[in-house]
Amino acid sequence: MSHHFTHTDPGSLFQSAFQAREDGRDQKAEARSRKAEERHIKFEQSAAAREERAEAREERAVKRAETREEREEARERRALAREEREEAREKREEDREILLEFHSLSSSQHKITSIS
Secondary structure, eight states, X not given: OXXXXXXXXHHHHHHHHHHHHHHHHHHHHHHHHHHHHHHHHHHHHHHHHHHHHHHHHHHHHHXXXXXXXXXXXXXXXXXXXXXXHHHHHHHHHHHHHHHHHHHHXXXXXXXXXXXX
16 A cells, blocks of 8 residues: 655645634634533523513412402492482382371371261
């Protein structure tokens, strides 16, 4: 087996070594750039996720406030209805008393006229 060696210009060896080093730097720079881009994408995704969670929390807070307001309004309506029922009950009792007095007077008047 014979080996054939060719003489290479030292300048071209230097040039190819230099080029290899530059290629390595380019690859490292590209890798750093890719990693930076990936970090940026992850940051954007996590920022978007945080924003979505904040919006969801806000929506839940609004719903809680609405249900709290609705419950308070329902309590107020029930209290008002209770007051109205109580007033109606009192009015019926007053009307009943007036009616009883009227019947009592009417009955007394009837007795007086029948006696005379």
